[in-house]
Amino acid sequence: MSWFLSSCNKEQYNKHTGSNVRQTTLRDTKYQHLHSVAKEKGEQKLTALSLAAQKASTEYAIDWGDIRKRASPQKEGYLQMLAADGSWQDIRVLLYASHLSILKPSPNPTKTDTLSIPTNHNQVEMPREITIYKTPGEPLGLSIKGGQEYRLPIFVSQLREGSAAEASKACFVGDEILKVNGVSLHHASQSDAIDIIQDTYSCSEVHLELRFYLAARHQLVADYLRTPEPALQSAPSFQWMQVTTIPLQYCHVSHFHDTSAQPREQMSFIVRSAHDVHSSAILRPVFGQAHLMREWIRAIRKARDDFPCVTLCKPNPPMEFTGRVVHIGRVHERLSDGVWRDMFLVLTDHDCAFHLSPPISADDLTRPYYGPYPLLACQFSMTSRKASLLDVGLFGLLAFKPPLDAREREESCFLIKTSSGMTAYLSAGSTKMAHRWQNMFEQRTDTVVQKLGAITYSVGGDQYLALTVNWQTGLWLNNDTRNNKSLVWHHPFVNLRAARITGSNSLHFRFAESSQDIVVEEPAMIKSVIIAFMSCHVRTRERHRVLSVA
Numbered sequence: 001m002s003w004f005l006s007s008c009n010k011e012q013y014n015k016h017t018g019s020n021v022r023q024t025t026l027r028d029t030k031y032q033h034l035h036s037v038a039k040e041k042g043e044q045k046l047t048a049l050s051l052a053a054q055k056a057s058t059e060y061a062i063d064w065g066d067i068r069k070r071a072s073p074q075k076e077g078y079l080q081m082l083a084a085d086g087s088w089q090d091i092r093v094l095l096y097a098s099h100l101s102i103l104k105p106s107p108n109p110t111k112t113d114t115l116s117i118p119t120n121h122n123q124v125e126m127p128r129e130i131t132i133y134k135t136p137g138e139p140l141g142l143s144i145k146g147g148q149e150y151r152l153p154i155f156v157s158q159l160r161e162g163s164a165a166e167a168s169k170a171c172f173v174g175d176e177i178l179k180v181n182g183v184s185l186h187h188a189s190q191s192d193a194i195d196i197i198q199d200t201y202s203c204s205e206v207h208l209e210l211r212f213y214l215a216a217r218h219q220l221v222a223d224y225l226r227t228p229e230p231a232l233q234s235a236p237s238f239q240w241m242q243v244t245t246i247p248l249q250y251c252h253v254s255h256f257h258d259t260s261a262q263p264r265e266q267m268s269f270i271v272r273s274a275h276d277v278h279s280s281a282i283l284r285p286v287f288g289q290a291h292l293m294r295e296w297i298r299a300i301r302k303a304r305d306d307f308p309c310v311t312l313c314k315p316n317p318p319m320e321f322t323g324r325v326v327h328i329g330r331v332h333e334r335l336s337d338g339v340w341r342d343m344f345l346v347l348t349d350h351d352c353a354f355h356l357s358p359p360i361s362a363d364d365l366t367r368p369y370y371g372p373y374p375l376l377a378c379q380f381s382m383t384s385r386k387a388s389l390l391d392v393g394l395f396g397l398l399a400f401k402p403p404l405d406a407r408e409r410e411e412s413c414f415l416i417k418t419s420s421g422m423t424a425y426l427s428a429g430s431t432k433m434a435h436r437w438q439n440m441f442e443q444r445t446d447t448v449v450q451k452l453g454a455i456t457y458s459v460g461g462d463q464y465l466a467l468t469v470n471w472q473t474g475l476w477l478n479n480d481t482r483n484n485k486s487l488v489w490h491h492p493f494v495n496l497r498a499a500r501i502t503g504s505n506s507l508h509f510r511f512a513e514s515s516q517d518i519v520v521e522e523p524a525m526i527k528s529v530i531i532a533f534m535s536c537h538v539r540t541r542e543r544h545r546v547l548s549v550a
Contacts, residue, residue, distance in 0.1 A: 074096065140164055142158065329344070334413075382434060467520070
């Protein structure tokens with residue numbers, strides 16, 4: 001629990017919390033016997049706590065809300081894991097804020113185990129009533145197993161994807177069906193149950209009384225794996241023991257094979273640690289339910305992306321900046337041959353870079369795979385690769401770009417293009433994370449632009465000129481001699497229609513009512529800077545307009 005303890009001086013703690021009340025402390029105890037003191041306030045809320053050690057006068061404050069958030073799983077459920085021998089084993093998965101915990105049944109229960117799966121048929125939960133709405137003539141879309149002839153109740157064995165039963169979000173695989181529109185299925189045979197369910201074919205509302213039947217798990221798993229049904233009466237009362245723990249920081253989670261866009265077999269997905277390749281697991285939902293697989297992937301990715309970024313600063317940053325790392329995230333880069341490569345995109349307060357492994361120290365930040373690239377020299381766009389015509393290929397045949405693969409269709413892709421000619425076509429794994437990257441790039445670029453204010457470039461040619469790019473007022477071209485600083489022309493960003501490179505060292509501007517050409521040393525860099533300044537101007541004006549309307 002050392003990471004939950006934040007050491008602070010008493011006066012600093014009171015100043016931070018804005019409280020002059022003396023915090024409760026325990027001083028006459030040994031450090032290894034720390035005690036907590038809770039104080040009720042309002043609706044039984046815990047206030048700040050302080051702990052003390054006998055050796056020193058340092059007091060320790062514990063955030064119990066943060067402890068509970070980290071200690072309780074965000075998501076839990078039952079999946080199957082691929083074993084070394086190629087078989088699929090039943091497991092329990094717990095998703096925490098910092099790691100993924102995988103447990104397997106233990107035939108030797110201990111007092112420390114916390115959960116067991118009952119094997120007695122009588123151990124079920126309380127009944128619940130649900131209503132499924134559908135179009136008359138539409139089937140419910142569920143399959144059943146059991147019946148009096150099998151000495152089993154009628155329970156749901158499968159939900160068809162897109163069916164009315166699945167859309168209700170209230171009927172689940174493993175639910176025992178007690179009643180259908182008031183007709184009891186107690187002691188009903190399987191054929192009688194099918195007839196009763198089929199009688200609802202013409203109904204627009206179907207009322208079901210259900211309860212989750214835990215013993216159905218053994219029957220369903222046995223059928224799915226095509227193995228003999230385990231003997232329920234002689235099975236031990238399974239409890240759970242830890243198998244592996246996978247840290248979520250920068251972890252890899254995907255239902256695609258590592259370097260391709262081919263989905264894995266049997267609706268499976270892989271979770272692999274970024275720092276230890278042996279800390280990994282291939283998982284799948286029971287019965288091949290695709291929606292459960294997508295739910296788990298989304299939940300793990302969200303916990304990974306919400307993981308706090310390490311506090312690092314890049315050495316020797318420019319004078320105006322600190323070099324602080326804003327975010328480090330795992331992305332997938334699509335190469336020219338269609339292969340996807342894992343990369344780590346590092347965004348600082350003034351540039352970005354790509355690494356093959358997550359940096360863990362300031363020295364690692366200085367050794368990127370490629371980069372760094374100043375944010376003013378980068379263009380970020382949410383786009384997908386277009387399947388358009390290429391140049392005429394061999395034998396005079398027209399060649400086409402390959403169509404979008406499965407990874408591109410399922411995951412939002414974005415493009416980072418630099419003034420030096422580097423183009424990276426990336427996938428963040430989800431639409432939400434792609435938009436998050438876009439927001440971070442835009443916010444950091446706007447901060448850089450507003451901090452600089454304006455940039456002036458020397459313009460070549462027959463005359464001595466200077467081009468000034470100001471994010472608030474637009475483009476200015478002035479004479480640049482000792483005795484002559486007069487204005488040649490000025491155009492606000494609202495008049496700029498296009499800026500394109502017309503030669504190795506020339507830029508062509510097309511404004512609302514005129515066109516201008518200038519000669520500069522780095523036209524690509526200047527064009528990128530103009531785009532960054534104009535984008536900042538437009539976004540700032542839009543924010544002010546929204547605030548004024550509000």
